[in-house]
Amino acid sequence: MMKRQLGQTDIFFPVPAALIVGGTNEEADLATIAWVGMLSSTPPIVGVSFDKRRYTLELIRKTKEFTVNIPSTEYYKETDYCGMVSGRNTNKFEKAGLTPTPGSKIETPIIKECPFNLECKVVQEIQLGDYVLLMGEIVETHIDEDKVEFVNNRPQIDISKTNPLVYCATVREYWELGKKLGNAFQSGKELLNK
């Protein structure tokens, strides 16, 4: 297959369309961010990159805390809406029908309607061009109780039930997951002895 060169782009997929909350249980705002990813496992650190003008970023800088909330597909319109307007003059939670609810380890709320949520404490901030990368140590993980089972005390998250929204960035498309293909650290075993 021949390839086409598209030059210097920021096209990237598949990524989450995460809802990032900043602020407190008294006053919070949220932003839709596709530039989210894990940066380390030990300790678990997640990276979230904001356009430096974002209001949610201002709120996070005050408390040095934020939450990452992964919406399910039924909230793709609300997720899109939260990336289109600023919380400076709009109560986005109210307009989008999303509910801030207290976490357990930090003062920033999580989003009740999102099945998977991470509470994070900022450990580092780096300016990258027009963007600000916040690195947050994950201090708590929440999952809807009907979407997890415990086998030998280890959580097994049901991805079908969790139904996470998938985003194709710069292509500007929201997708849902289809079917599971296989398990990691097992699927590749048949090539080991090839």
Next chain:
Amino acid sequence: MMKRQLGQTDIFFPVPAALIVGGTNEEADLATIAWVGMLSSTPPIVGVSFDKRRYTLELIRKTKEFTVNIPSTEYYKETDYCGMVSGRNTNKFEKAGLTPTPGSKIETPIIKECPFNLECKVVQEIQLGDYVLLMGEIVETHIDEDKVEFVNNRPQIDISKTNPLVYCATVREYWELGKKLGNAFQSGKELLNK
């Protein structure tokens, strides 16, 4: 819905299962990395986090260049395999049936079988616990020519044809995409005037 708390975890989804190549057209190695995400749009910088013992990381440090290659779902076993073994004593390209092929802007090859590829130059490296975050400025983007159309000279990538592999990290599951739900910056418009 009540929530269960899972403590401090590195569970995260959906993410790419990216194949990261380091080295040169003469000698290269690849690693499967789920900790990949965009860090900035202007300039376009992608972040890739390696366990600090990875051989591919050693190769990247020599040339300060790497490529990010997004596999399609038909390569999920090969992708898994490349995350299970070290390139120190195995030619993973050969065993996995993947083909390194020259890029256009750097000396590190891209992977022919992956429909979407980014050529990157390292701009910064940060140690985070047991992990090393490499930040790479994207200098070239490749897409299989049968997976893109140009409308008014702008590329429109066909995500269905590209068929990117999706990974649910720590849950350890590979998934495929299902159906497209909507376009970004359009789907949320109906909430604007609510």
